Amino acid sequence: MQLLAKKYTKKTRRGILTLVKNFLFTYRFPSWFIIGFFLVTVGLNQGFVVSQTQSQESFFALNDDLIAQVKDNSSFALDLYNRVRTQEGNLFFSPYSISTAVAMTYAGARNETATEIANVMHFSLKQERLHPTFGMMLANFQTELGSQLNIANGLWGQEGYGFLAQCIELIKNNYKAPIAEVDFTSKSEDVRQQINAWIAQETQNQITDFISEGALNSETRLVLTNAVSFQGSWEFPFDENLTKEEPFTIASGEQVSVPMMHHPELSFVSYADLPELKILELPYVGSRLSAIVLLPKQANGLAQLEAQLTPENLNQWLSALAEFPPDAKIAVWLPKLNISSELNLKRILSAMGMEQAFNEQADFSGFNGKQDLYLSHAVHKAYVNIDEMGTQAGVATGAIGATRGGLQGSFRGDRPFIFLIRDNVSKTILFLGRVVNPLE
Numbered sequence: 255m256q257l258l259a260k261k262y263t264k265k266t267r268r269g270i271l272t273l274v275k276n277f278l279f280t281y282r283f284p285s286w287f288i289i290g291f292f293l294v295t296v297g298l299n300q301g302f303v304v305s306q307t308q309s310q311e312s313f314f315a316l317n318d319d320l321i322a323q324v325k326d327n328s329s330f331a332l333d334l335y336n337r338v339r340t341q342e343g344n345l346f347f348s349p350y351s352i353s354t355a356v357a358m359t360y361a362g363a364r365n366e367t368a369t370e371i372a373n374v375m376h377f378s379l380k381q382e383r384l385h386p387t388f389g390m391m392l393a394n395f396q397t398e399l400g401s402q403l404n405i406a407n408g409l410w411g412q413e414g415y416g417f418l419a420q421c422i423e424l425i426k427n428n429y430k431a432p433i434a435e436v437d438f439t440s441k442s443e444d445v446r447q448q449i450n451a452w453i454a455q456e457t458q459n460q461i462t463d464f465i466s467e468g469a470l471n472s473e474t475r476l477v478l479t480n481a482v483s484f485q486g487s488w489e490f491p492f493d494e495n496l497t498k499e500e501p502f503t504i505a506s507g508e509q510v511s512v513p514m515m516h517h518p519e520l521s522f523v524s525y526a527d528l529p530e531l532k533i534l535e536l537p538y539v540g541s542r543l544s545a546i547v548l549l550p551k552q553a554n555g556l557a558q559l560e561a562q563l564t565p566e567n568l569n570q571w572l573s574a575l576a577e578f579p580p581d582a583k584i585a586v587w588l589p590k591l592n593i594s595s596e597l598n599l600k601r602i603l604s605a606m607g608m609e610q611a612f613n614e615q616a617d618f619s620g621f622n623g624k625q626d627l628y629l630s631h632a633v634h635k636a637y638v639n640i641d642e643m644g645t646q647a648g649v650a651t652g653a654i655g656a657t658r659g660g661l662q663g664s665f666r667g668d669r670p671f672i673f674l675i676r677d678n679v680s681k682t683i684l685f686l687g688r689v690v691n692p693l694e
Contacts, residue, residue, distance in 0.1 A: 319379060319387045324680050326376040327353045329565055331683045337602055339560045344694050346595040346638045346687035348482050355480040357388050358407065361424050362620035367610045374608040389428030391680065402486050402540055406456040407431035408479035410449060412438050415475055421620050438474035446470045449477060456481035460637055489537035492517050492642035502589055503553040503669045504691050512692040515642050517586040524575035525584050525663055531559060534586065534665045535575050542679060548672040549665065556670040556690065582662035589667060589692040591640040599632035
């Protein structure tokens with residue numbers, strides 16, 4: 255999140271590009287200041303995991319605020335997906351990352367601005383309960399998933415600027431984002447390079463120059479950054495020798511040749527064959543996270559499946575996975591993927607009802623005690639790469655050979671599908687996307 259200072263004129267405000275999200279606030283009397291959000295999501299060579307520990311299940315199940323916030327985050331995730339599904343091409347984003355970044359912005363929002371943010375984001379908890387709940391989720395993820403899921407929040411503020419200590423401490427304590435005092439007024443380019451270096455480090459150098467030259471200037475006052483990276487090895491890797499070029503049918507009926515991974519007999523996964531779609535859940539090493547693929551049965555069935563993607567339907571579909579015997583075997587084909595995606599969150603969130611935050615009527619007085627800030631830009635960028643082995647070499651594997659009976663089904667991902675990566679303990683949707691053409 256980046257804060258810029260501007261002279262008070264009726265001309266258009268400047269914005270700041272962001273990594274995953276960029277929110278810019280502008281200051282009104284006598285100047286405007288802009289806060290920019292820079293948020294990065296990187297999914298690296300992913301696999302899928304399912305098992306859970308009783309202690310972690312209890313941690314989430316016994317906390318009403320955590321249950322409520324996960325439900326709210328999931329509702330927003332699917333609202334956002336349904337808003338952006340009209341875009342062409344592949345999609346990939348982190349609804350958890352977006353919710354976290356907006357929550358940090360929400361900490362400084364007041365009055366109607368706060369109400370609009372809460373409505374769009376489905377924030378049902380009051381601020382005094384919401385931020386500690388996000389803090390509990392973050393602490394749990396960092397403790398239990400630190401080797402796979404890296405979540406880092408940063409706060410970069412103009413030195414000597416009058417930020418309210420209460421708000422800065424709230425963000426520091428709950429989002430692990432202590433403020434770094436920098437000099438935007440005379441060293442904005444140096445600060446840009448400093449922030450980009452931080453982003454590169456937090457994303458394992460997958461994003462190395464996110465904030466473009468000239469994006470920060472002497473009017474910048476505050477930048478909030480969120481970087482989420484994921485490194486997951488498959489619990490049951492695919493054999494690279496079985497990967498070969500096979501046809502993938504896109505929605506128009508045209509076929510393209512793609513590298514298709516194959517597992518001839520995969521067990522200890524979850525699978526469901528429903529009237530209109532097939533569902534596959536594959537585990538990641540670590541017994542906590544899983545990737546879930548929603549595959550329509552018709553090559554042109556993605557649009558219909560997307561139209562049905564509601565929290566109620568998703569819960570119903572996923573409940574069918576529990577009926578699949580753990581020692582049953584299925585044959586799996588999935589395309590290798592390398593997807594980059596960008597969302598203009600200013601346009602999207604404004605259209606969803608979060609309008610005031612992006613205009614001069616905004617009230618973010620929680621940051622500095624004045625009604626002089628607004629968001630001018632919000633951008634979310636994400637990247638995911640899926641291959642046979644994942645990013646970690648030498649992990650314990652094993653999925654075939656110790657099962658009984660014949661194949662119980664087949665899952666051929668040779669047509670457009672939806673996929674998500676979920677924490678199976680809290681049920682948090684960490685990443686969400688779709689594949690319409692693996693070659694794009």
